[in-house]
Amino acid sequence: xxxxxxxxxxxxxxxxxxxxxxxxxxxxxxxxxxxxxxxxxxxxxxxxxxxxxxxxxxxxxxxxxxxxxxxxxxxxxxxxxxxxxxxxxxxxxxxxxxxxxxxxxxxxxxxxxxxxxxxxxxxxxxxxxxxxxxxxxxxxxxxxxxxxxxxxxxxxxxxxxxxxxxxxxxxxxxxxxxxxxxxxxxxxxxxxxxxxxxxxxxxxxxxxxxxxxxxxxxxxxxxxxxxxxxxxxxxxxxxxxxxxxxxxxxxxxxxxxxxxxxxxxxxxxxxxxxxxxxxxxxxxxxxxxxxxxxxxxxxxxxxxxxxxxxxxxxxxxxxxxxxxxxxxxxxxxxxxxxxxxxxxxxxxxxxxxxxxxxxxxxxxxxxxxxxxxxxxxxxxxxxxxxxxxxxxxxxxxxxxxxxxxxxxxxxxxxxxxxxxxxxxxxxxxxxxxxxxxxxxxxxxxxxxxxxx
Ligand SMILES: Cc1cc2nc3c(=O)[nH]c(=O)nc-3n(C[C@H](O)[C@H](O)[C@H](O)COP(=O)(O)OP(=O)(O)OC[C@H]3O[C@@H](n4cnc5c(N)ncnc54)[C@H](O)[C@@H]3O)c2cc1C
Numbered sequence: 001x002x003x004x005x006x007x008x009x010x011x012x013x014x015x016x017x018x019x020x021x022x023x024x025x026x027x028x029x030x031x032x033x034x035x036x037x038x039x040x041x042x043x044x045x046x047x048x049x050x051x052x053x054x055x056x057x058x059x060x061x062x063x064x065x066x067x068x069x070x071x072x073x074x075x076x077x078x079x080x081x082x083x084x085x086x087x088x089x090x091x092x093x094x095x096x097x098x099x100x101x102x103x104x105x106x107x108x109x110x111x112x113x114x115x116x117x118x119x120x121x122x123x124x125x126x127x128x129x130x131x132x133x134x135x136x137x138x139x140x141x142x143x144x145x146x147x148x149x150x151x152x153x154x155x156x157x158x159x160x161x162x163x164x165x166x167x168x169x170x171x172x173x174x175x176x177x178x179x180x181x182x183x184x185x186x187x188x189x190x191x192x193x194x195x196x197x198x199x200x201x202x203x204x205x206x207x208x209x210x211x212x213x214x215x216x217x218x219x220x221x222x223x224x225x226x227x228x229x230x231x232x233x234x235x236x237x238x239x240x241x242x243x244x245x246x247x248x249x250x251x252x253x254x255x256x257x258x259x260x261x262x263x264x265x266x267x268x269x270x271x272x273x274x275x276x277x278x279x280x281x282x283x284x285x286x287x288x289x290x291x292x293x294x295x296x297x298x299x300x301x302x303x304x305x306x307x308x309x310x311x312x313x314x315x316x317x318x319x320x321x322x323x324x325x326x327x328x329x330x331x332x333x334x335x336x337x338x339x340x341x342x343x344x345x346x347x348x349x350x351x352x353x354x355x356x357x358x359x360x361x362x363x364x365x366x367x368x369x370x371x372x373x374x375x376x377x378x379x380x381x382x383x384x385x386x387x388x389x390x391x392x393x394x395x396x397x398x399x400x401x402x403x404x405x406x407x408x409x410x411x412x413x414x415x416x417x418x419x420x421x422x423x424x425x426x427x428x429x430x431x432x433x434x435x436x437x438x439x440x441x442x443x444x445x446x447x448x449x450x451x452x
Contacts, residue, residue: 005132006031007134008031008137012041014042014043014302014312014315015318016041019139022327024106025107031106033103034112034115036112036114038092040092044096045092046159051186053091055182058186058188061189062345085162111125113126117136123136138272138300138304141266142266144157144260150236151237151242154235155258155259156257158179170255171193171256172244174258175261181204183258184224188224189345195254199228203215204216204342210402215344221382222345242254242255242256265304265305267284272293277293277298280306289333290320301314302318312338313335337416347407348403349408351416351419353399354390355388355400358400363451366449367389367448369388371441373385375406385438397425398425403439429446
């Protein structure tokens with residue numbers, strides 16, 4: 001049977017673009033790709049990239065305060081949100097065009113339309129066109145949502161936050177995950193009065209307890225008011241803002257309410273269930289280690305499969321799929337020891353097991369250094385840096401590393417290599433320190449603070 005395409009990709013985000021490019025340019029496949037919103041997907045258009053640029057923008061007041069402590073006669077002045085927003089938009093358009101160029105150069109045919117799946121080898125575009133394909137890749141990502149509560153329509157999500165007409169004076173961020181915590185810090189840094197409500201006992205669930213406690217304490221100290229054990233019951237429009245009626249009995253008023261209480265895989269309405277593609281409880285597409293669904297010609301990568309929802313992981317999954325199916329180089333995406341960062345202020349960088357997870361697995365030693373860094377100490381700041389290593393008592397391998405402090409994201413990328421290589425505590429100890437740096441603490445922690 002002949003097909004219109006060897007591969008049709010639905011979704012032009014991190015995973016879909018990589019898979020399409022490799023299948024076409026290196027696998028010599030005929031590839032079509034449909035994207036319903038903007039090429040580049042969540043990461044480029046409404047995720048990692050614009051968020052990180054907002055993080056940078058929000059860090060300047062702190063830097064200016066530090067500069068003053070170092071003797072510079074400077075004033076922070078006012079933040080021009082409109083200027084920043086239009087510059088941000090221009091940068092995202094540049095990146096979107098770069099993605100389009102990459103796909104064009106690789107020979108991928110793109111369609112700026114929504115696509116759905118008709119049968120195991122047919123996709124339909126929103127304009128009615130249908131194409132057949134030997135393989136179909138679902139790379140439709142995920143989306144934020146506001147839970148079903150009275151007044152939900154008054155809240156925004158991370159999708160809207162980059163397009164605000166003006167910055168609010170008072171903002172409520174609901175949620176305790178990394179996106180909620182990052183935006184609480186961003187808005188706080190930009191001069192907004194920020195409250196964060198989280199229904200659990202501590203923000204950043206799933207990360208090392210000590211590290212997330214450290215981040216939460218620092219966020220509070222820098223001005224974010226975190227209310228744990230607190231959820232919103234309803235939102236009400238008032239003459240002057242939005243009233244949030246909460247489970248702790250409070251009624252506070254805000255100008256902006258942002259929900260970041262989780263994301264849902266974009267799997268509904270694609271026609272998948274009828275074909276026999278299995279979906280999980282949250283709507284995630286079930287795949288095997290090769291990213292293949294229960295329908296052999298249909299594969300899925302990235303956030304829609306809800307494995308590890310990070311851009312580099314989606315890229316690796318898309319790449320492994322293309323290598324396997326179109327280059328004859330069978331390769332599974334590796335989900336072990338993926339390092340990641342939370343761009344709160346201070347940042348959290350993490351790789352491997354938390355102390356709690358490691359403890360449940362085997363006897364461990366824990367090494368901790370908590371100290372005030374030279375640069376900020378001089379500026380009179382109270383911020384403390386945390387460096388933490390979790391070590392297996394038996395194998396001596398470093399099972400986890402957690403860093404809280406400036407540049408933690410950059411540092412953990414490099415520690416990730418060592419941990420991925422199976423470095424032991426003694427390998428860390430044999431490494432001579434780079435002085436004076438913060439990260440030298442990673443190779444100079446001599447005695448465990450506890451064994452368990
Ligand atoms: C605010 C925020 C911050 C983030 N920060 C980070 C970070 O710092 N680091 C990190 O690694 N990750 C971060 N992420 C996560 C990261 O963005 C995702 O893991 C990544 O984008 C997933 O890639 P993907 O290819 O699976 O899906 P996506 O990038 O979401 O791409 C899916 C694409 O499919 C399109 N689409 C959906 N349905 C259809 C359809 N039926 N037809 C056609 N097109 C369709 C969508 O429009 C979208 O463009 C962040 C996410 C958010 C929301």
